[in-house]
Amino acid sequence: MTPSEERAVIEKVRRxxxxxxxxxxxxxxxxxxxxxxxxTGNENDALDISQEAFLRAYTGLKSFxxxxxxxxxxxxxxxxxxxxxxxxxxxxxxxxxxxxxxxxECSELEIHDMRYEPxxxxxxxxxxxxxxxxVDALPTKYREILVMREITxxxxxxxSRTLSISEGTVKSRLSRARQRLALILMRNxxxxxxxxxxxxxxxxxHG
Amino acid sequence: xxDCGKYRQMMSFYIDKELSAKENALFQRHLNxxxxxxxxxxxxxxxxxxxxxxxxxxxAELSDQIMKNVRFFAVQASKTGKKRPILKPVLISSAAAxxxxxxxxxxxxxxxxxxxxxxxxxxxxxxxxxxxxxxEAGDGLNASxxxxxxxETEGAEAYDTASSEAMMGLKDDSEATQNSDRxxxxxxxxxxxxxxxxxxAYYATFIIKGQLPELLKDSAMKDNGDGTYSIEISVQTxxxxxxxxxxxxxxxxxxxxxxxxxxxx
Numbered sequence: 001m002t003p004s005e006e007r008a009v010i011e012k013v014r015r016x017x018x019x020x021x022x023x024x025x026x027x028x029x030x031x032x033x034x035x036x037x038x039x040t041g042n043e044n045d046a047l048d049i050s051q052e053a054f055l056r057a058y059t060g061l062k063s064f065x066x067x068x069x070x071x072x073x074x075x076x077x078x079x080x081x082x083x084x085x086x087x088x089x090x091x092x093x094x095x096x097x098x099x100x101x102x103x104x105e106c107s108e109l110e111i112h113d114m115r116y117e118p119x120x121x122x123x124x125x126x127x128x129x130x131x132x133x134x135v136d137a138l139p140t141k142y143r144e145i146l147v148m149r150e151i152t153x154x155x156x157x158x159x160s161r162t163l164s165i166s167e168g169t170v171k172s173r174l175s176r177a178r179q180r181l182a183l184i185l186m187r188n189x190x191x192x193x194x195x196x197x198x199x200x201x202x203x204x205x206h207g
Numbered sequence: 208x209x210d211c212g213k214y215r216q217m218m219s220f221y222i223d224k225e226l227s228a229k230e231n232a233l234f235q236r237h238l239n240x241x242x243x244x245x246x247x248x249x250x251x252x253x254x255x256x257x258x259x260x261x262x263x264x265x266x267a268e269l270s271d272q273i274m275k276n277v278r279f280f281a282v283q284a285s286k287t288g289k290k291r292p293i294l295k296p297v298l299i300s301s302a303a304a305x306x307x308x309x310x311x312x313x314x315x316x317x318x319x320x321x322x323x324x325x326x327x328x329x330x331x332x333x334x335x336x337x338x339x340x341x342x343e344a345g346d347g348l349n350a351s352x353x354x355x356x357x358x359e360t361e362g363a364e365a366y367d368t369a370s371s372e373a374m375m376g377l378k379d380d381s382e383a384t385q386n387s388d389r390x391x392x393x394x395x396x397x398x399x400x401x402x403x404x405x406x407x408a409y410y411a412t413f414i415i416k417g418q419l420p421e422l423l424k425d426s427a428m429k430d431n432g433d434g435t436y437s438i439e440i441s442v443q444t445x446x447x448x449x450x451x452x453x454x455x456x457x458x459x460x461x462x463x464x465x466x467x468x469x470x471x472x
Contacts, residue, residue, distance in 0.1 A: 018281035025270045033265035047269065054273045059280060088452070124260070131257040149223065150258040156225055175219035182250050 001027050006070050013061055021058055028071050029054075031152055032078055038135065038147040039082040049085060053077040068158060075152050076162045079144075130190040134181050142177035149174055214244050222251055410462040411445045411455035415469045422447060423467060431468075438467040 001009070001023065012020040032053060036046035057064075057074050064073055135143055148159050156174075160167045214237045220226045221234050238244055406412050415423075422444060428436040440448075445465030449455055455465070 016281075018277050019274075021277050022270065022274050025273050029265050029270055029273070030262060033269065034262045037263065047266070050265065050269060051273055051276060055276050055280070058277045124257075127253070127257045128261040131254055132261045134254075135258065146258075150255060151262065156223065171220060171225075172216075174223070175216055178219050178222075178251055178254065179215070181254060182247070185250075185254070 003069065007066060010061060010064065010066070010070065013058070018058075021061075024057075024070060025054055028074055031071070032074060034151050035075060035078050035147065036082060038151065039079065039144060040085060041136065045082075045085055049078060049081045053081055056081075068161075071152070072154060072158045072162065075148070075154065075158075079148075079162055127190065130185060130188070131181075134184045134188070134190070137184055138177060138180060141173060142180055145170065145173045146177040146181065211241065211244055214238075214241070215247065218244070218248055218251060221248070222255055406456050406458040408462060409458040409464055409466045410442045410460065411449070411457050411465040413445070413448060413453050413455045413465070413467045415453065415467055417471065419469060420448060420451065420453070422451075423469070426467075428469065435468050435470040438469055440465045440467055 006024070006027075009020050009023050013024075029050065033046055033050045036049040036053070037043065040046055040049065053074060056077055057070075064070065135146060138146065145159065145163065148154060148162065154162065156167050156170045160170045163170070165173075214234060217226060217230065217234050221231070226234060238248065423438055423440065426438045426440060428438050431437055442463060442465055445455065448467075458465075
């Protein structure tokens, strides 16, 4: 939906056409759902929060001033709902695969030859899963910001407003998040230099 | 190699296209001469691409369920504004009825021992959520299209960590927070509510069924004669109930008492 199409739909809904809201739902639900999924870590919560976010967006549409895109406003609703949700559950931070203890390590990382272009569908799927798992293994603040950026595509400015942090913090945190993710993926073998990968394939009989 | 650190910082911005033209040129120039950074950039780009492709499709029923909730609210909204005692069940579809009853459950799963774990992953849970953003002022939903001048730029601001407390009346905030959650009471089609409950007269009104909270065990209950009991409580007690997860319809923020309407069933 273009910005002006979006404005038109919102106007229709404000005037009482509830059905028109569906266009906004269909347009945004994938990102909303995935955002909630990555932030909460489970499907049920993601579904609950997605429903709730859209419902709140609908009931609060009158107060949406259109200064940013509807989606950005919606992502903010999602984010805040996820925060509330995790507070209620007092979820302990995911402690699974953190390889790195100190941030300092990241800057020392020399990534040698990390080119990896997955060839077939199977490799692509593997990579997606590895990246997804790597993201899940990030410390919360890094996961949040990386997920915000990669899933929603929001600008730094919009991210800073959504997370209530300065743009400078967005920049540095995002940069560190990517570094850390790259490190995780390298450590768990997803990124190997070309030679190693070839050897691995031979060893595993992939030929 | 020594100044690669600076370029590594820029790498993230480069991927997000947030570098200025000048910075871009600088970065590209460095890239041309640095294999290590090229490798790192390739890794970052691979990650970005994989992350974007890793998006899952939400279940097909999600949009259906959302629109069900939306339409239910739209219908309820068209009925608000009239003060009428909802003493007998209103004929609504069973889905809406379930959603209706679910309005009580939000935030208070302990009432019926409902927890997230009871849902199966394959079905989209039917829930209607009643709370409206704090910046909504006025009666009902679409009934009055007034934009609340809260001084905030977007309705979503209401869900700031600070503002979500304001929404529950825990902090004094703009006048608009008074009427948030009003809809949760309006939506009760199958609930017997004692007469015209004047929400504005209380700081908050709770509808609690089944298990009486510990907090209220020693409180005086007034028999409303229809299976419900009214319990007047202090604002402090109300705030504790909210903290414990009980949903409330917020009323007048300057009111000194709150109300619990309790029924055993």
